[in-house]
Amino acid sequence: MDLSAISPTLLLAALMVAATPIMLAAIGELVVERAGVLNLGVEGMMITGAICGFIVAVNTGSATLGFVGAAVGGAVLSLLFGVLTQYLLSNQVATGLALTLFGIGLASLLGQGYVGVRAPSVPKIDIPVLSDIPVLGPILFQHDPVVYLGLALVVAVWLFLRRARAGLVLRAVGENHEAAHALGYKVIRIRLMAIAFGGACAGLGGAYLSLVRVPQWTEGVTAGAGWIALAIVVFASWRPGRLLVGAYLFGGITVLQLNLQAARVQIPVEVLSMSPYIVTIVALVALSARKGRGSSAPGSLGQSFHASR
Amino acid sequence: MQVIRLEKRPQPSQVWTWATPLLAVLATMIAGGILFAILGKDPFEAIRTIFWDPLFGEFSSYSRPQLLVKAGPLILIAVGLSLGFRAGIWNIGAEGQYIMGAICAAAVALAAYPSESVLIFPAMIVAGALGGLFWAMIPAFLRVRFGTNEILVSLMLVYVAENILAYMALGPLRNPEGMGFPGSRNLSQYPAAANLELLPGTGMHWGVVAALVAVIFGYILLSRHILGFQIRLAGQSPRAAAFSGVNPARLILICLGAAGALAGLAGMFEVAGPAGRISIDFNVGYGFTAIIVAFLGRLHPAGILLAGLLMALTYIGGELAQLTLGLPTAAIQLFQGMLLFFLLAVDVLTNYRIRFARREAA
Numbered sequence: 001m002d003l004s005a006i007s008p009t010l011l012l013a014a015l016m017v018a019a020t021p022i023m024l025a026a027i028g029e030l031v032v033e034r035a036g037v038l039n040l041g042v043e044g045m046m047i048t049g050a051i052c053g054f055i056v057a058v059n060t061g062s063a064t065l066g067f068v069g070a071a072v073g074g075a076v077l078s079l080l081f082g083v084l085t086q087y088l089l090s091n092q093v094a095t096g097l098a099l100t101l102f103g104i105g106l107a108s109l110l111g112q113g114y115v116g117v118r119a120p121s122v123p124k125i126d127i128p129v130l131s132d133i134p135v136l137g138p139i140l141f142q143h144d145p146v147v148y149l150g151l152a153l154v155v156a157v158w159l160f161l162r163r164a165r166a167g168l169v170l171r172a173v174g175e176n177h178e179a180a181h182a183l184g185y186k187v188i189r190i191r192l193m194a195i196a197f198g199g200a201c202a203g204l205g206g207a208y209l210s211l212v213r214v215p216q217w218t219e220g221v222t223a224g225a226g227w228i229a230l231a232i233v234v235f236a237s238w239r240p241g242r243l244l245v246g247a248y249l250f251g252g253i254t255v256l257q258l259n260l261q262a263a264r265v266q267i268p269v270e271v272l273s274m275s276p277y278i279v280t281i282v283a284l285v286a287l288s289a290r291k292g293r294g295s296s297a298p299g300s301l302g303q304s305f306h307a308s309r
Numbered sequence: 310m311q312v313i314r315l316e317k318r319p320q321p322s323q324v325w326t327w328a329t330p331l332l333a334v335l336a337t338m339i340a341g342g343i344l345f346a347i348l349g350k351d352p353f354e355a356i357r358t359i360f361w362d363p364l365f366g367e368f369s370s371y372s373r374p375q376l377l378v379k380a381g382p383l384i385l386i387a388v389g390l391s392l393g394f395r396a397g398i399w400n401i402g403a404e405g406q407y408i409m410g411a412i413c414a415a416a417v418a419l420a421a422y423p424s425e426s427v428l429i430f431p432a433m434i435v436a437g438a439l440g441g442l443f444w445a446m447i448p449a450f451l452r453v454r455f456g457t458n459e460i461l462v463s464l465m466l467v468y469v470a471e472n473i474l475a476y477m478a479l480g481p482l483r484n485p486e487g488m489g490f491p492g493s494r495n496l497s498q499y500p501a502a503a504n505l506e507l508l509p510g511t512g513m514h515w516g517v518v519a520a521l522v523a524v525i526f527g528y529i530l531l532s533r534h535i536l537g538f539q540i541r542l543a544g545q546s547p548r549a550a551a552f553s554g555v556n557p558a559r560l561i562l563i564c565l566g567a568a569g570a571l572a573g574l575a576g577m578f579e580v581a582g583p584a585g586r587i588s589i590d591f592n593v594g595y596g597f598t599a600i601i602v603a604f605l606g607r608l609h610p611a612g613i614l615l616a617g618l619l620m621a622l623t624y625i626g627g628e629l630a631q632l633t634l635g636l637p638t639a640a641i642q643l644f645q646g647m648l649l650f651f652l653l654a655v656d657v658l659t660n661y662r663i664r665f666a667r668r669e670a671a
Contacts, residue, residue: 040460080650089315089661090653093399093460097600098653102646108639224468231461270476277465281451284462289455306317306661 011255013138016147019251021046021205021213023150025229026236026243027157028201033233034161035194036174036300040096041081042202043226044103049074049203050210051107054119054217057207063122067146067207074203075196077103082195086188089304100226107219114217122146122212146208151244153201158240170194174298177305187305202226224277231280235287237296246283253279315661325659330605330612333652334619340651341644350634358634359626359641368629374512375625376618378583382407382575384520384617386599388527389568391608395531396543398564402448402463403572404596405470406441410573411580412477413440415493415587418502419482422494429501433577441573442566444470449565453558459565471592478589492588496581504582516578520617523571527610540564572596601649620645 025042032039052073057066081099084090122144161167170190173180177187209221228250236242257272265272338360342352363372386403393400414437421429448462482493496502507513531537543550543560551557575595584591602620606612627641 084650084654088654088657090656094394094604094649095653097401098646098649101597101601102643102650105639105642105644105646109637109643112637112639224465227461227464231458231465234458234461268476268480270472274469274472277468281457281462281465285451285455285457288451288457306315 009138011259013142014255014259015248015251016143017213017251018254019247020147020150021208021225022229022232022250023154023244023247024146024205024208025202025226026232026247027150027153027240028198028205029229029233030236030238030240030243031157031161031170031201032194032198033301034174034238034298035170035191036177036298036303036305037085037191037195038092038096038302039078039081039099039195039198040093040230041078041099041103041226042198042229043222043224044100044106045074045077045199045202046103046206046209046226046229047107047220047222048077048103048110049206050221051111051114051206051217052203053207054114054117054210055110057119057211058114058117061120063120063211066119066211067204070203070207071200072203074199074201074206076199077106078195078199078202079192081199082192085304086191086195089306092302092304104220111217111219115219117217119211119215119217121215144212146204146212149204154240154244161240171298174300177300177303181305181307187307191305202229205229228276228280231284235280235283237287238298239296249283250276250280314664315657316664318660318662321659326607327612329655329659330607330616330652332655332658333605333648336651336655337644337648340647344640344643344647345636348636348640350636355630355634355636358630358636359623359644362629363622363625366629370510372625372629374506374510376621377512377517378514379621379624380617381514381517381520382579382595383599383602383620384613385516385523385575385578386568386572386596387602387606387613387617388520388523388610389571390599391527391603391606391610391613392530392540393564393568394544394603395608396540396560396564397547398561399460400445400448400463400565400568401460401600402445402465402467402596403568403599404592404594405463405467406444406569406572407576407579407596408467408470408474408592409444409576410437410441411576411584411591412474412482412587413437413573414577415482415496415580416477418496418499418581419493421501422499425501427501430504430581433502433581434574437573437577438570439573441569441571441576443569444573445565445569446562449562449569452561452565459561463565467596474587474591475589478587478591482587484586493586495585497583497585502581504578514578514582516575516582519574519578521614524610524614527613531610536563572599598645601645604649605652623648 025046029039029042049070053066053070056069057063081095084095085092124142124144161171169185173185173187173190181187206222209225210217214221232243232246232250235246253276257275261269261272338356342356345355346352363369386407390400390403414433417433417436418429444466447466448459451457451462452459478491478493484492484494504514504516539550539555539560542553543555580587598620602613602616606616623641623645627638630636631638
């Protein structure tokens with residue numbers, strides 16, 4: 001056991017990377033849920049994005065195109081959920097589960113010829129001047145562009161929900177779809193757009209796993225990351241700022257347990273591997289215990305909308 | 310201009326309730342056929358290999374018993390899940406409860422090894438049910454006490470249970486005579502603990518008997534007992550249930566507890582029979598497939614019985630198609646996912662009427 005081998009600087013830098021896939025998937029799901037739709041298929045969309053991104057990246061040799069492909073793959077799959085829940089009014093919980101089961105099957109079918117293949121690497125960008133700052137430089141300013149894309153998306157969603165008129169409409173649809181419909185807003189169209197955005201974000205998150213984190217294609221590469229993203233949305237009380245905290249908390253636990261495994265601490269590997277999931281449960285419990293009566297969930301979350309007139 | 314409109318039915322249609330699963334199976338066969346054609350297989354041969362050959366083909370004497378072996382755990386778990394799903398309680402962590410039931414039951418048997426007592430098998434049944442029950446009580450208690458979302462907690466616990474399984478297979482439950490290989494002793498070769506075929510050549514074992522008992526009890530509970538009425542009421546109208554004095558906390562504990570105990574039992578029968586031992590890859594996703602079975606069976610015990618058999622058929626047929634046609638395993642997984650999708654899609658016919666109307670002038 002050698003804890004001194006763990007460098008705090010590298011740990012924090014790795015935390016930023018570990019948090020990114022979850023952050024991407026969670027920010028997309030946050031928008032979906034703020035529009036009043038509960039899509040439990042994040043895991044399925046993530047793994048589909050992971051393989052779509054991987055296939056495109058390998059065949060074109062461009063990681064950037066890979067991420068684009070992942071976003072498209074995730075969005076297309078999410079629209080399947082959209083059509084079922086919005087037009088055919090199916091139960092959102094059941095359809096989300098179906099999306100996950102379907103997505104996992106689809107991904108392992110698509111990924112058959114890609115096990116053990118190497119993907120093109122994603123270059124890191126050293127931001128000039130800033131990356132030379134001691135300690136803070138390596139932690140904050142020496143990552144690949146997707147890390148910053150994730151952060152930018154969180155800020156953009158925050159601004160959109162808070163400052164933009166369209167964000168206000170989206171929130172109105174999520175809080176009370178009957179009232180929003182009465183005001184003339186296209187509830188179903190807005191929700192479909194939100195669902196597609198969520199799917200694209202989940203796809204990006206999945207591709208980050210298969211192209212950067214791992215980086216190769218293995219079955220079950222997401223290992224529950226989509227479900228953790230869902231938990232983080234609840235943990236964040238549907239607010240982008242807190243979502244950042246949740247994603248870094250989870251990223252920190254993941255990185256710490258991996259480092260402890262490498263340092264051969266006298267704790268069974270299995271206990272360390274299960275710790276991110278246990279921490280997620282504890283975080284959910286702490287939040288729900290504190291919240292008490294007033295729930296901050298969007299008012300129409302998970303309900304089907306059927307315009308009778 | 311013609312437009313399609315949906316009109317809500319005052320009552321869910323009785324006819325469509327039972328016709329939609331058949332329609333969904335048909336649609337899945339067509340879509341699956343297209344999928345198999347894209348993969349370069351003859352679609353008709355593939356569909357026949359999956360749905361016909363396991364029962365009546367040349368290898369059917371081997372594959373037919375497998376039908377009950379695979380359907381047993383699916384039905385057992387799905388009956389438990391259906392109670393919660395009806396009441397709007399979403400336990401999706403049956404896979405974890407299944408694993409914990411198997412571990413507890415195997416631990417009891419291995420602790421007693423090599424005793425030949427007749428009490429070992431009953432003790433394993435109790436341990437298996439309690440293991441699953443305990444694992445399901447975690448999300449149930451957290452939901453009742455703190456209002457924590459049971460969907461996420463029960464699912465997270467699957468990953469925790471998988472790690473416990475790996476720990477047990479490599480550590481405390483490892484076969485001391487296994488020359489260091491991971492995995493426990495083979496329980497199916499330990500007569501006092503083995504869950505063997507009851508009728509040779511049928512695949513019938515105690516787990517299948519338990520599944521049939523669960524179907525009968527589930528039916529009586531839902532149609533004849535006040536608790537079943539409360540479960541249905543809570544799902545259809547939570548407000549009406551509250552006014553009629555249904556205690557939601559009690560319902561959550563009962564529904565999750567029953568599902569957990571049944572999933573634990575399924576794990577126990579599996580580890581003592583078909584699987585034989587605790588190993589890292591002991592769980593094969595029955596807990597997740599059972600969700601499809603529950604919905605395909607319309608959350609009704611009799612429907613679940615049929616849906617479980619059908620889903621078991623796709624497993625066996627899928628294996629057969631893999632052997633004879635080289636169809637990838639993942640294609641079957643996708644096929645099962647498609648089935649649930651189609652079912653949810655055509656379900657709109659149960660609750661809504663489709664009207665073709667002329668668009669009115671604005």
